[in-house]
Amino acid sequence: MPELPEVETTRRGIAPTIVGETVRRVIVRNRHLRHPVSASLARQLPGKCINAVKRRGKYLLLETGDGTVIVHLGMSGSLRIVADTAPPGKHDHVDIEFNNGHCLRLHDPRRFGLLLWTCADPLRHPLLRDIGMEPLTDGFSGDLLYEKSRGRRVAVKQFIMNANILAGVGNIYANEALFAAGIHPLRPAGRISRQRYHRLAHSIRQVLTAAIEQGGTTLRDFVNGEGKPGYFRQHLHVYDKGGLPCLDCSTPIRHISQGQRSTYYCGRCQH
DNA sequence: AGAGGTACCTGGCAGC
DNA sequence: TGCTGCCAGGTACCTC
Numbered sequence: 001m002p003e004l005p006e007v008e009t010t011r012r013g014i015a016p017t018i019v020g021e022t023v024r025r026v027i028v029r030n031r032h033l034r035h036p037v038s039a040s041l042a043r044q045l046p047g048k049c050i051n052a053v054k055r056r057g058k059y060l061l062l063e064t065g066d067g068t069v070i071v072h073l074g075m076s077g078s079l080r081i082v083a084d085t086a087p088p089g090k091h092d093h094v095d096i097e098f099n100n101g102h103c104l105r106l107h108d109p110r111r112f113g114l115l116l117w118t119c120a121d122p123l124r125h126p127l128l129r130d131i132g133m134e135p136l137t138d139g140f141s142g143d144l145l146y147e148k149s150r151g152r153r154v155a156v157k158q159f160i161m162n163a164n165i166l167a168g169v170g171n172i173y174a175n176e177a178l179f180a181a182g183i184h185p186l187r188p189a190g191r192i193s194r195q196r197y198h199r200l201a202h203s204i205r206q207v208l209t210a211a212i213e214q215g216g217t218t219l220r221d222f223v224n225g226e227g228k229p230g231y232f233r234q235h236l237h238v239y240d241k242g243g244l245p246c247l248d249c250s251t252p253i254r255h256i257s258q259g260q261r262s263t264y265y266c267g268r269c270q271h
Numbered sequence: 272a273g274a275g276g277t278a279c280c281t282g283g284c285a286g287c
Numbered sequence: 288t289g290c291t292g293c294c295a296g297g298t299a300c301c302t303c
Contacts, residue, residue: 108280110279110282219295
């Protein structure tokens with residue numbers, strides 16, 4: 001499911017309910033996620049207060065004074081706020097219950113997500129320390145993409161989906177941003193001009209920002225903190241639109257496979 | 272170092 | 288109504 005806009009939507013949805021609240025209990029029904037949910041989480045988190053909910057790339061960070069819960073939603077995960085009396089459903093693997101009667105519930109059918117506890121600086125955790133630029137911060141620019149791409153033969157779509165280059169851009173928004181910038185997804189990253197990278201950086205920002213405003217994209221699973229879907233799907237131009245006419249030029253959208261992921265593009269608008 | 276392939280897991284859907 | 292195979296929003300790890 002979740003790329004940056006869905007994770008950010010989740011962050012905004014859950015923060016008002018849990019920031020300033022104290023954890024009463026942690027229930028782990030299935031610890032077999034991408035990494036096993038550590039036993040120390042259920043032991044250490046109760047009694048601690050959530051000071052902030054932050055995001056780094058597609059990771060959520062629930063910060064307490066002396067430790068952080070690192071959450072990743074994988075392909076199919078979602079976090080939502082429910083009453084602590086709400087009966088768990090299938091794939092509701094972890095509950096974090098608060099003193100105010102609310103419960104933060106992790107649902108993840110495919111179990112590619114993770115949830116772990118660290119007492120150290122989460123940004124230096126091995127899973128987070130190599131993550132690249134945040135596309136919605138002031139420091140992000142086409143210049144950075146241009147410089148990082150020199151000498152790279154990898155296709156530009158795979159380049160911008162590389163989390164060590166750029167944080168949070170997954171398959172949907174890579175497709176959409178390349179369409180918006182008029183760049184062909186198969187073009188080698190190292191053979192794109194500085195000017196075109198400026199345009200791409202602008203498109204990435206715009207697409208991500210617009211998606212956040214719509215509460216993210218729901219293809220199947222994604223729900224926000226209140227259990228509601230995102231509405232950006234109706235604003236997609238190419239993703240999952242193979243064979244349909246391009247909204248700009250009516251040429252049928254092409255569907256190919258790139259690095260075992262689906263790529264959609266307009267062969268006329270993107271070059 | 273970069274690039275490509277595979278593995279992890281469940282569920283939905285198309286086709287037979 | 289099955290059954291089978293393929294596909295899905297991600298990422299780590301292994302090879303070459």
